[in-house]
Each structure stands twice: as C-alpha cells, then as structure tokens.
Amino acid sequence: xxxxxxxxxxxxxxxxxxxxxxxxxxxxxxxxxxxxxxxxxxxxxxxxxxxxxxxxxxxxxxxxxxxxxxxxxxxxxxxxxxxxxxxxxxxxxxxxxxxxxxxxxxxxxxxxxxxxxxxxxxxxxxxxxxxxxxxxxxxxxxxxxxxxxxxxxxxxxxxxxxxxxxxxxxxxxxxxxxxxxxxxxxxxxxxxxxxxxxxxxxxxxxxxxxxxxxxxxxxxxxxxxxxxxxxxxxxxxxxxxxxxxxxxxxxxxxxxxxxxxxxxxxxxxxxxxxxxxxxxxxxxxxxxxxxxxxxxxxxxxxxxxxxxxxxxxxxxxxxxxxxxxxxxxxxxxxxxxxxxxxxxxxxxxxxxxxxxxxxxxxxxxxxxxxxxxxxxxxxxxxxxxxxxxxxxxxxxxxxxxxxxxxxxxxxxxxxxxxxxxxxxxxxxxxxxxxxxxxxxxxxxxxxxxxxxxxxxxxxxxxxxxxxxxxxxxxxxxx
Amino acid sequence: xxxxxxxxxxxxxxxxxxxxxxxxxxxxxxxxxxxxxxxxxxxxxxxxxxxxxxxxxxxxxxxxxxxxxxxxxxxxxxxxxxxxxxxxxxxxxxxxxxxxxxxxxxxxxxxxxxxxxxxxxxxxxxxxxxxxxxxxxxxxxxxxxxxxxxxxxxxxxxxxxxxxxxxxxxxxxxxxxxxxxxxxxxxxxxxxxxxxxxxxxxxxxxxxxxxxxxxxxxxxxxxxxxxxxxxxxxxxxxxxxxxxxxxxxxxxxxxxxxxxxxxxxxxxxxxxxxxxxxxxxxxxxxxxxxxxxxxxxxxxxxxxxxxxxxxxxxxxxxxxxxxxxxxxxxxxxxxxxxxxxxxxxxxxxxxxxxxxxxxxxxxxxxxxxxxxxxxxxxxxxxxxxxxxxxxxxxxxxxxxxxxxxxxxxxx
Numbered sequence: 101x102x103x104x105x106x107x108x109x110x111x112x113x114x115x116x117x118x119x120x121x122x123x124x125x126x127x128x129x130x131x132x133x134x135x136x137x138x139x140x141x142x143x144x145x146x147x148x149x150x151x152x153x154x155x156x157x158x159x160x161x162x163x164x165x166x167x168x169x170x171x172x173x174x175x176x177x178x179x180x181x182x183x184x185x186x187x188x189x190x191x192x193x194x195x196x197x198x199x200x201x202x203x204x205x206x207x208x209x210x211x212x213x214x215x216x217x218x219x220x221x222x223x224x225x226x227x228x229x230x231x232x233x234x235x236x237x238x239x240x241x242x243x244x245x246x247x248x249x250x251x252x253x254x255x256x257x258x259x260x261x262x263x264x265x266x267x268x269x270x271x272x273x274x275x276x277x278x279x280x281x282x283x284x285x286x287x288x289x290x291x292x293x294x295x296x297x298x299x300x301x302x303x304x305x306x307x308x309x310x311x312x313x314x315x316x317x318x319x320x321x322x323x324x325x326x327x328x329x330x331x332x333x334x335x336x337x338x339x340x341x342x343x344x345x346x347x348x349x350x351x352x353x354x355x356x357x358x359x360x361x362x363x364x365x366x367x368x369x370x371x372x373x374x375x376x377x378x379x380x381x382x383x384x385x386x387x388x389x390x391x392x393x394x395x396x397x398x399x400x401x402x403x404x405x406x407x408x409x410x411x412x413x414x415x416x417x418x419x420x421x422x423x424x425x426x427x428x429x430x431x432x433x434x435x436x437x438x439x440x441x442x443x444x445x446x447x448x449x450x451x452x453x454x455x456x457x458x459x460x461x462x463x464x465x466x467x468x469x470x471x472x473x474x475x476x477x478x479x480x481x482x483x484x485x486x487x488x489x490x491x492x493x494x495x496x497x498x499x500x501x502x503x504x505x506x507x508x509x510x511x512x513x514x515x516x517x518x519x520x521x522x523x524x525x526x527x528x529x530x531x532x533x534x535x536x537x538x539x540x541x542x543x544x545x546x547x548x549x550x551x552x553x554x555x556x557x558x559x560x561x562x563x564x565x566x567x568x569x570x571x572x573x574x575x576x577x578x
Numbered sequence: 579x580x581x582x583x584x585x586x587x588x589x590x591x592x593x594x595x596x597x598x599x600x601x602x603x604x605x606x607x608x609x610x611x612x613x614x615x616x617x618x619x620x621x622x623x624x625x626x627x628x629x630x631x632x633x634x635x636x637x638x639x640x641x642x643x644x645x646x647x648x649x650x651x652x653x654x655x656x657x658x659x660x661x662x663x664x665x666x667x668x669x670x671x672x673x674x675x676x677x678x679x680x681x682x683x684x685x686x687x688x689x690x691x692x693x694x695x696x697x698x699x700x701x702x703x704x705x706x707x708x709x710x711x712x713x714x715x716x717x718x719x720x721x722x723x724x725x726x727x728x729x730x731x732x733x734x735x736x737x738x739x740x741x742x743x744x745x746x747x748x749x750x751x752x753x754x755x756x757x758x759x760x761x762x763x764x765x766x767x768x769x770x771x772x773x774x775x776x777x778x779x780x781x782x783x784x785x786x787x788x789x790x791x792x793x794x795x796x797x798x799x800x801x802x803x804x805x806x807x808x809x810x811x812x813x814x815x816x817x818x819x820x821x822x823x824x825x826x827x828x829x830x831x832x833x834x835x836x837x838x839x840x841x842x843x844x845x846x847x848x849x850x851x852x853x854x855x856x857x858x859x860x861x862x863x864x865x866x867x868x869x870x871x872x873x874x875x876x877x878x879x880x881x882x883x884x885x886x887x888x889x890x891x892x893x894x895x896x897x898x899x900x901x902x903x904x905x906x907x908x909x910x911x912x913x914x915x916x917x918x919x920x921x922x923x924x925x926x927x928x929x930x931x932x933x934x935x936x937x938x939x940x941x942x943x944x945x946x947x948x949x950x951x952x953x954x955x956x957x958x959x960x961x962x963x964x965x966x967x968x969x970x971x972x973x974x975x976x977x978x979x980x981x982x983x984x985x986x987x988x989x
Contacts, residue, residue: 274851274902274904277851277902302904302906303850307698307699311699317699323697323698326698498845499625510747512745512760513759513760513789513790513791513792513793513794514760514761514762514797516790516791516794517795520774520791521769524773551783552780555779560776564772564773564776568773568777573781573784573786573787
C-alpha cells in the first residue's frame with residue numbers, strides 16, 4: 101500500500117503523470133527512480149534533433165520578410181496588383197511552432213524519465229520567452245532544446261549563461277541593439293550628420309535577469325544596479341545586420357550563414373568599469389557581463405529564489421520554509437550544481453505528504469492525460485488545441501515571468517468548465533476501450549478514493565466514466 | 579426545494595438530489611434579482627505599463643517635443659495629429675471614440691497618476707495595483723473583492739455572481755472571500771447535462787471543486803442568452819484583445835438582474851522597443867481599447883447611463899526614448915474614467931512638468947495623484963461603499979490618498 105502511494109507521488113507529483121504500467125515499475129524504489137534521472141547528459145531525442153535550430157529559423161524569417169517587402173514593393177510599382185509572398189513570414193512561424201509543439205509533447209507523453217522532463221519544463225518556464233512577440237514567435241520553442249535540455253546535468257551558471265545568450269532571449273528582451281552611449285558605434289554615429297536615432301542602453305534584459313532569473317524581486321538590488329548591469333550587457337547581441345528584422349531589406353551580404361547566432365559586439369559595448377551590487381567589474385568586453393552573471397548565479401539571494409520556486413513547484417503553493425532552506429543550502433554548498441539541487445527536492449520530506457497539495461496547471465492536466473492514455477493526437481494543431489483552450493498555449497506565457505505556479509491562477513470557475521469540456525472530447529474519442537476504473541487504477545493507484553471509484557462504477561457508459569475519471573479531484577491534483 | 583440556493587450546504591444537497599433532473603432544473607435557480615443598485619462598475623486593467631505620455635500627450639508643455647523626440651505626436655489639427663482636450667492635453671489619434679465621449683462629457687482623464695508602487699517590476703506593480711495595499715504581495719486578495727463584501731448591492735445577495743471577471747482565471751483584484759464568476763469564450767464542445775450532474779455529484783465531497791463548478795454553470799447560463807461562448811477566438815490564436823469579451827460583458831451587465839461589477843484585462847502594453855508614435859504597435863493597442871469601450875457603450879444601451887468604466891495600468895514609462903526606439907519602465911501614467919455616470923469632459927491633473935528637474939529620479943513622469951484616490955472615490959460615490967470601510971479594509975494604509983468624490987454623478 102505505502103509503496104504504491106509513494107509510486108503515485110513519484111510519477112504524478114514529481115513526474116508528469118503515470119503512464120500505463122509505470123506505477124508497477126516504480127513501486128520497488130520510487131526515490132531511486134527519481135534520482136536516477138538527474139545525473140549525466142542524455143542524447144537529444146531524434147524528433148527534437150530534426151527541428152530547425154534557432155539561427156536557421158532566424159535566417160528563414162529574415163529571408164521571408166525580405167521576400168515580402170520586395171513583393172510589396174513590386175506590387176506598389178505595378179499599381180497594387182497581386183502580392184505574391186505576403187504571409188510567407190507567418191508560414192515560417194506556424195511551421196516551426198507546430199513542429200516544436202509536436203516534438204515537445206511526443207517526448208513528454210512517451211518519456212520514461214518524466215521527472216527529468218518536468219525539470220526541463222520548469223527551467224524553460226523560469227527562463228521564459230513568449231511567442232506573442234513576433235520577432236521570437238518562430239523560435240520560442242528552441243530555447244528549451246538548445247539552452248535547457250543539454251545543460252540539466254551541469255551548474256546553474258551554465259544554464260544561466262546558455263539561456264541569456266540564446267537568440268530567443270536576446271530578441272525577446274530587446275538586447276540586440278542595446279548600446280553604450282560611449283561605444284565605438286555610438287561615437288562614430290555622432291560624428292555623422294542627420295542621424296536622428298538616439299544611441300543608448302535598453303534595460304530590459306538586465307532588469308529581468310536580476311528580477312526573474314537570479315536574485316528575485318526582493319533580492320536587494322536597486323535601479324542603479326539595473327542600469328549598470330544593463331550597461332555591462334551592451335553588445336550582448338546576435339549576428340545579423342541590426343540584429344533584427346526591421347533592417348531586413350538592408351541585409352544583402354555575401355555570406356549570412358552565421359546570422360542568428362550569439363555575438364558579442366565589441367563595437368556596441370560601453371567601455372569602462374561597472375559597479376553592480378557594490379562590486380566593481382573592471383573586465384573589458386564580454387568578460388564583464390560574464391563575471392557579473394557568474395556572481396549572480398552564486399549569490400545567496402539566487403539560491404533562495406530558486407529554492408523557493410522549486411519548492412513551490414513540487415511541494416505546495418506556499419512552500420514550507422524548512423524545505424526552502426534545505427534546498428537553498430544544497431544550492432549554495434554545491435555552487436548551483438543542478439543534479440544536487442534537484443536531488444535535494446526529492447529528499448524533502450514535505451514533498452512526500454500523502455495529501456496532494458498542488459492543483460495541476462492546465463499544461464500538467466493535459467500532459468498527464470496524454471500520458472495516462474498513452475495517446476497523442478496525430479496532427480500538431482490537435483495537440484495544440486487543448487493547451488490553448490485551457491489557457492496555457494505552449495511557449496506563450498505572455499510575459500518574461502513565465503506561467504504562474506499557484507492554483508489561484510488556474511482554478512477559476514470557467515477554467516474548470518473548460519477542463520470538463522475537453523475531458524468530454526477526449527472521452528468521446530477514446531472512452532470505452534478500457535474500463536474507467538482500470539484507467540483510474542493504473543494512473544492514480546492507491547490515491548483513487550472510494551467516492552470516485554463508486555462514481556466511475558456507476559457511470560452510464562465508458563465515455564461518461566472516462567470523463568468522470570479525468571475531471572475527478574484525484575486526477576486534477578498532484 | 580426553493581429555487582434560490584440558501585447556502586453552500588443546501589446547494590450541495592440540491593445538486594446531489596437532482597442527479598436525475600435535467601440541467602434545466604439547475605440553471606434557472608441562479609438569479610441576480612437581489613442586487614440593490616443600478617450602478618455598474620467596470621475595471622479594465624492594462625497589463626505591461628501603458629505609456630501615459632503617448633496615450634494623453636501634454637502637447638502644451640514647452641518641453642514635450644524636446645523630451646519625447648521621435649515619440650512626440652503631431653500637433654492637434656495636423657495630419658494624424660493628437661485629438662485636443664484642452665490647451666495642455668490631447669488624446670492619441672487612436673482614441674477617436676474616447677475623444678467623442680470626452681466631448682459628450684462622458685470621459686474623465688486623470689494624468690500624472692500612479693499607484694503607491696515606486697519600483698519598476700511589472701509583476702510587483704500589477705500585484706500592488708490589484709491587492710490595494712501599499713506593498714507588493716501585501717494581501718492575497720484584491721481590493722475590488724473586499725469592496726464587494728460591503729457593497730449595498732451584496733446585501734441579501736445569495737448569488738456569487740455580483741461580479742464577473744471576463745478572463746479564464748480570476749485576476750487578483752477580484753480574488754477573495756466574496757465568490758465571483760469568470761467567463762471566457764470557448765472553442766470546445768459542451769458536456770451533456772447528465773454528465774454534468776454526475777460531475778456535480780462526484781464533487782459533492784470536495785467543496786473546492788463543487789463551488790467552482792456551480793459558479794461556472796450559472797455564468798454560462800447567463801452568457802448563453804447573449805454572448806456566444808462558442809463564437810470567440812475562432813482564429814485559434816491566443817487573444818490579448820478586449821474585443822473577444824467586451825460584447826459578452828455588455829450583454830451580461832445590461833440585464834436588470836445581471837452582475838454589477840466586471841473586470842477585463844488586456845496585455846501588450848509593454849513597449850521597450852519600436853513603440854511607434856502616430857502609428858505602430860502602441861497605436862494599435864490603443865485603438866483596440868478605444869473600440870472596446872465604444873462596443874461596451876453601444877451594447878449597454880440605456881444602462882451606459884449608470885456605468886463607470888475605470889481604465890488603469892501598473893505604472894508608466896520613461897519620458898525619454900531608449901536605445902531601441904521604445905521606452906523603459908517608469909512611474910506615473912494616465913488613467914481614464916468613462917461612462918454615462920461620469921462627470922466627464924475634464925482632464926484632472928496636478929501637472930508636474932517635463933523639465934529634467936521635474937522628473938521622478940530624473941527619468942519618469944512624477945506622480946502627483948494616487949490611483950487609490952480615484953478608486954476610492956468611485957467606490958464611495960458610485961457603488962455606495964462606506965468611506966470607513968474603504969479606509970480600514972479595502973485600501974489599507976491609504977489615508978494619504980483622499981477619495982476623489984467628484985468623479986461620478988449621483989445616479
């Protein structure tokens with residue numbers, strides 16, 4: 101009994117939801133099963149390898165925009181005739197986005213290491229980019245695969261550096277053209293006439309790294325720290341003229357095969373030392389922002405902030421202070437070694453409480469449904485649909501803070517009705533093949549309550565019973 | 579069984595006992611018939627920090643052209659020019675309908691206004707705007723929910739539908755002890771009545787799920803009379819536009835026994851790059867807001883006369899343009915109050931000026947009015963919330979923010 105409940109907790113609270121047969125596999129050693137997923141690297145799944153990388157997407161998007169501008173120009177020249185090529189850019193977005201969605205949920209549905217996969221989702225959400233910004237719409241899903249997935253066995257600094265230098269992050273937080281007022285480029289431009297543009301820093305990336313990625317909003321930094329850090333980050337950019345799409349029509353070059361990759365532009369970097377959190381950074385060039393990032397990654401406030409977020413994700417919306425303290429200590433003692441930090445989460449006794457404290461987010465609800473039924477729609481648009489309808493479309497958190505990890509953001513009355521409606525749709529498609537009680541037992545094990553079991557037994561038919569199982573309180577909590 | 583739910587226990591029994599009755603027996607049981615006021619209050623939250631100087635240009639300030647640079651809007655009367663309000667202020671050209679409301683004395687503009695928040699985090703700023711205290715995370719529930727508890731309209735109200743959030747999930751401002759509903763358009767097929775009854779029975783031992791299900795079913799029943807739940811969001815895109823909910827909101831609010839308070843939210847106001855001036859991304863967001871207010875007005879019909887619509891954002895943006903043709907996070911912004919009940923046709927501002935020495939921390943529009951003063955004024959005079967309650971529980975530690983009692987007419 102007890103082993104069975106521990107297996108339910110390991111697969112549903114720590115993992116992404118039990119697949120058929122998984123509870124039986126995990127039962128003998130639930131903690132061992134979780135910890136075995138933490139160390140070492142893993143090969144990138146083939147379906148993810150087949151996706152276009154971010155720089156390729158960047159180039160395709162620039163090329164599509166160029167074509168469209170030329171087509172519009174041609175149309176204007178020929179008195180407003182047909183506009184071939186309009187909408188090309190949108191195709192670049194949809195093709196890549198749908199491919200990324202399909203790959204992400206293929207892996208999430210079928211993986212036998214769903215704790216590791218949940219951690220990957222967690223960190224992607226921590227370093228959130230959102231596709232509602234057009235410039236990153238086609239590559240929003242690449243940050244997870246290029247910056248998070250390959251670094252889960254390394255340190256938080258490695259993860260931080262990979263995420264902040266990812267082109268989607270740079271474009272999302274507008275750093276590609278942030279330049280120092282005394283940088284070489286700004287100086288040169290000032291000497292030329294008729295340049296109305298102002299050359300200055302953009303604070304966005306620097307601010308969000310401090311507030312959302314490292315110290316947290318109460319981490320003890322000031323507006324001056326933001327400004328100085330953002331100044332140190334000037335030049336932290338990507339390849340491509342102007343680093344953006346606005347100047348796509350001026351991109352004609354001999355070779356642009358590197359466009360879209362990270363580039364530190366010395367010419368945009370503000371010369372001189374910067375003081376951040378009371379420490380003076382005399383380094384020049386890229387060494388300066390890297391030194392600050394390194395110190396931020398090991399700051400005690402960062403350890404507490406990350407520990408709180410992990411405890412909130414795995415234990416409870418209001419995380420128990422003792423668990424946060426222990427995870428933060430593991431973070432500090434290991435200098436942010438991620439497998440050590442993640443193991444500290446598994447070792448938190450509070451995480452094994454028999455009563456589930458977390459209400460599943462829409463994303464967790466849909467993924468755990470796919471896993472429990474070993475089912476994924478065959479068309480990417482159909483995979484996307486439930487996430488969208490339930491209010492959590494992939495790669496679209498809408499802000500750099502990512503999706504909230506507290507029930508109050510997901511448990512509105514209308515949101516519950518949407519879950520019921522989607523569960524009905526799933527049950528209509530799949531219900532009746534397996535008895536609802538059997539589905540409930542293999543996904544919820546000993547967590548299945550008597551009241552729900554009776555309701556499933558009394559259901560009018562398999563479709564109704566499957567709906568009841570999916571919307572039951574037991575299945576909606578973890 | 580009486581058709582009015584008496585308390586949650588009776589409701590629970592009712593739900594359990596009606597397993598074999600149709601859903602039709604369940605839905606008409608929800609009634610709004612006890613609301614004691616005809617006043618309607620709509621709160622529209624603009625998330626992301628609206629640039630107040632772009633929405634309401636102080637074109638008469640001698641420093642305006644200089645400090646705004648490429649973001650300065652063309653003068654009144656010129657092509658794509660700002661829409662003149664008075665000798666000092668003018669609306670962004672996107673706000674045509676709001677301009678018409680101003681001329682009809684149904685729009686108030688509040689400028690150089692801010693919440694008590696003085697840092698620059700969106701998330702903390704929005705939290706404070708909605709929690710009603712003077713600190714981020716100072717309360718786990720929202721000021722509008724706390725105000726609902728003491729509105730005369732809530733007296734004898736047995737329903738949890740006094741207020742509705744037009745969002746899938748409740749914004750903080752409406753979270754709290756008073757039960758409220760939420761509504762958003764759906765693209766999913768419905769669930770049959772028998773299954774819904776059985777889900778209600780399944781939830782009978784779990785109040786958390788049961789209360790939400792009950793609220794959802796009653797809200798749907800009301801929206802179904804007008805707003806079409808199935809119609810919205812047909813293009814399959816995540817929709818940050820107000821247009822998808824404003825018509826349903828109007829249909830619900832105009833019912834004599836409908837909700838009295840509604841909250842809507844629109845995202846996309848963060849413009850750190852390529853903000854645009856008389857056209858561009860911010861122009862398009864403002865045009866969406868402008869259309870939404872106008873649709874709400876026409877949908878409400880005569881009820882517009884009893885309505886006040888407050889539009890506010892978490893903070894403003896820098897006065898100067900940044901290195902990426904946008905603006906960074908700032909402090910004071912503007913706010914709007916629209917509606918037939920509004921004492922409109924005025925700009926209320928204690929203008930701080932745009933000279934470098936006048937700016938907050940040398941970069942932002944200096945706040946000279948407190949948003950809580952406006953919120954308190956509207957709640958007191960329009961919704962009948964007692965001033966002592968406003969001070970003690972709705973907006974704690976807000977004695978410095980005196981309620982503005984002249985914003986709405988007595989209706």
